[in-house]
Amino acid sequence: MFGLFETGFQAFWWGNALMLLIGGALIYLGITKKMEPLLLVPIGFGILLINLPLGGLMDYELQITNTTGVSTKVISLEVDEGDRIGDNDVILTLDSGEILAPVYGRVKEVRVSSGEEVKPGEVVAVMITTAQTPLPTKPVGLLSRIFAFGIMWQVIPPLIFLCLGALTDFGPMIANPRTLLLGAAAQFGVYFAFFMALLCGFNMAEACSIGIIGGAEGPTTIYVTSLLAPQIIGSTAVACYTYMALVPIIQPPIINLLTTKKERAIYMKPQLREVSSTEKIVFPIVASVIVILFVPMSAPLIGMMMVGNLFTTCGVTDRLSKTAQTAFIDILTIFLTLCIGATLTAANFLQPRTLLVFLLGVVAFGTATAAGVLMAKLMNLFLKEKINPMIGAAGVSAVPMSARVVQVMGQKANPRNFLLMHAMGPNVAGAIGAAIAGGIFLGMVG
Amino acid sequence: MAQEVIEVPITGKIISVNFKSGDAVKEGDILCLLESMKMENPILAPVDGTITQLEIATEQVVKPGEIIAIIDY
Known part of the structure; x- marks a missing residue:
């Protein structure tokens, strides 16, 4: 059901509003003031599109793995599928430590449940992010x-x-x-x-x-x-x-x-x-x-x-x-x-x-x-x-x-x-x- | 009376001419617009004076060294 009843409003924050203004300003400068219109109009519209949340145009998929280096047991899941998370938010607690979100984004899928044993390197969750990160992400937008x-x-x-x-x-x-x-x-x-x-x-x-x-x-x-x-x-x-x-x-x-x-x-x-x-x-x-x-x-x-x-x-x-x-x-x-x-x-x-x-x-x-x-x-x-x-x-x-x-x-x-x-x-x-x-x-x- | 010869500085096309022979001009007046390298370049009067010859017309393609106008001052 992920995403079925979601609208962009729930994820919209003042930062998006400010970026819409910046995008709008670039489009305005391009069209009205003829300042580099071939560049500013599409850049401005790109800003506009990406700041309308959940559109998915610039989404990357990132697999979260067990990075503790040992086989360990899941104690508790701290997020649900669809949740929005910030940098370093805890995704799940393991016997041997915590798995943190390396970037902001939202949880697409949680692949383990409480009490389950996870091997080193095993994928425990998949998240979606729009961050530009050097981590191995897969573009999906x-x-x-x-x-x-x-x-x-x-x-x-x-x-x-x-x-x-x-x-x-x-x-x-x-x-x-x-x-x-x-x-x-x-x-x-x-x-x-x-x-x-x-x-x-x-x-x-x-x-x-x-x-x-x-x-x-x-x-x-x-x-x-x-x-x-x-x-x-x-x-x-x-x-x-x-x-x-x-x-x-x-x-x-x-x-x-x-x-x-x-x-x-x-x-x-x-x-x-x-x-x-x-x-x-x-x-x-x-x-x-x-x-x-x-x-x-x-x-x-x-x-x-x-x-x-x-x-x-x-x-x-x-x-x-x-x-x-x-x-x-x-x-x-x-x-x-x-x-x-x-x-x-x-x-x-x-x-x-x-x-x-x-x-x-x-x-x-x-x-x-x-x-x-x-x-x-x-x-x-x-x-x-x-x-x-x-x-x-x-x-x-x-x-x-x-x-x-x-x-x-x-x-x-x-x-x-x-x-x-x-x-x-x-x-x-x-x-x-x-x-x-x-x-x-x-x-x-x- | 001294004469000032204004020559075409760069290959291009004349897209507008603002004066005619016999007109008085002031230093800095735009004599014509020369389109070159996708830019509109104004050609200015270098002195106050009177145009005695005008050798260009709108839409004319011009080359460096050709005469645009002669101004008596």
């Missing part, structure tokens, strides 16, 4: 299955990188390879946030996942977190996507603080060197070989990005390039964003740690911006033809939002300026830099 086999198996984020590769024009970076330095400098934000996270008490794996938010690449953040700290994947992913949408608000004050009006008005000639098609074809091949040899763990991201780019540049695989740029990335985005929204149950999200993740995320974005600008100023000490230091801010990736911010600010400071293409160089270099930083973290901790 629509979205938890997609999440487990798409994201936790690291399939969807690298495939999104393939599509991003197909969409990216590395031309501005090839035309002006100095901009690679700016993309690399902005990764300072990743490492700064990583150390700050360690100081705040996060463990090494979590700190890496928080630091990578500063790479400002959603799929990279999700990829790294899914491997290192799946328990915080919802927070890091949403922090990353939210701050990418907020780049036009986060970056300008930092840029203004670190540059003078005169520096912001520095004029850069719009015409970049013409990049030949051969260069564009050779780049993804050579970049893959070099980057993967140096940072092997970045292979899934860099390899996919570069093959996607080659589909576009080689000129003979237009069908593949077109599919990657349109239908394929849309399908992957639907899966990814719905699942990410669905990891944000009230119990997962409403913790003080989530607030810290968001705080450290903005620190990562801010320091990345600052590092890019300061590197550009440093380069200007040696360059005869000065660069506008604002283009360093585009090194944080967040393609193409941060390049757009630089373009708008550049025009405001000097109407003659058109910095978009100059900023696209560090911008795409930042995307590569973020994937490399992710690979370094995985090599370090994974």
Whole structure:
């Protein structure tokens, strides 16, 4: 009879109500304010769906076994089938100790009765949870299955990188390879946030996942977190996507603080060197070989990005390039964003740690911006033809939002300026830099 | 009288033109919108003056270096 007379109301609590408001706010921002609608609308709806209790979309089944290591007798059952339980609640009392719930959830099935003898490792109960846990769970909901086999198996984020590769024009970076330095400098934000996270008490794996938010690449953040700290994947992913949408608000004050009006008005000639098609074809091949040899763990991201780019540049695989740029990335985005929204149950999200993740995320974005600008100023000490230091801010990736911010600010400071293409160089270099930083973290901790 | 030549900075398509030849413009006025890289990019007047030549029209595909307008000031 499990579930027959249950409605969602009985399991609904204020946390769910708050999450419905957050989900609703994301949908509102997406639809009304047109802020990253392709991301915020499905993420918001995923949050909505998962916070309507007992829908089962993000359920995992977890077997509770006799972990005492000895054959022992059941003294009493402390729960009934269908009961909701919290972390460390007692499920049953054994002769040799108690069996506790390792995560919150509800009891699906109790397989033993009082007085029965249980062997070591024998399954005594089965529970259902929506928690992201490293324990061996089996996904049993629509979205938890997609999440487990798409994201936790690291399939969807690298495939999104393939599509991003197909969409990216590395031309501005090839035309002006100095901009690679700016993309690399902005990764300072990743490492700064990583150390700050360690100081705040996060463990090494979590700190890496928080630091990578500063790479400002959603799929990279999700990829790294899914491997290192799946328990915080919802927070890091949403922090990353939210701050990418907020780049036009986060970056300008930092840029203004670190540059003078005169520096912001520095004029850069719009015409970049013409990049030949051969260069564009050779780049993804050579970049893959070099980057993967140096940072092997970045292979899934860099390899996919570069093959996607080659589909576009080689000129003979237009069908593949077109599919990657349109239908394929849309399908992957639907899966990814719905699942990410669905990891944000009230119990997962409403913790003080989530607030810290968001705080450290903005620190990562801010320091990345600052590092890019300061590197550009440093380069200007040696360059005869000065660069506008604002283009360093585009090194944080967040393609193409941060390049757009630089373009708008550049025009405001000097109407003659058109910095978009100059900023696209560090911008795409930042995307590569973020994937490399992710690979370094995985090599370090994974 | 000095002349300012405004050139196309990036390949794209002109999606709107806000002035015509002979119009007076102020520094920072949006002369036209250029769609490129899936973004709408405003092209601004760099000086106060009068447009003496306007070489573009809506829907026109433009390449870097082509003239958008000449402003006398």
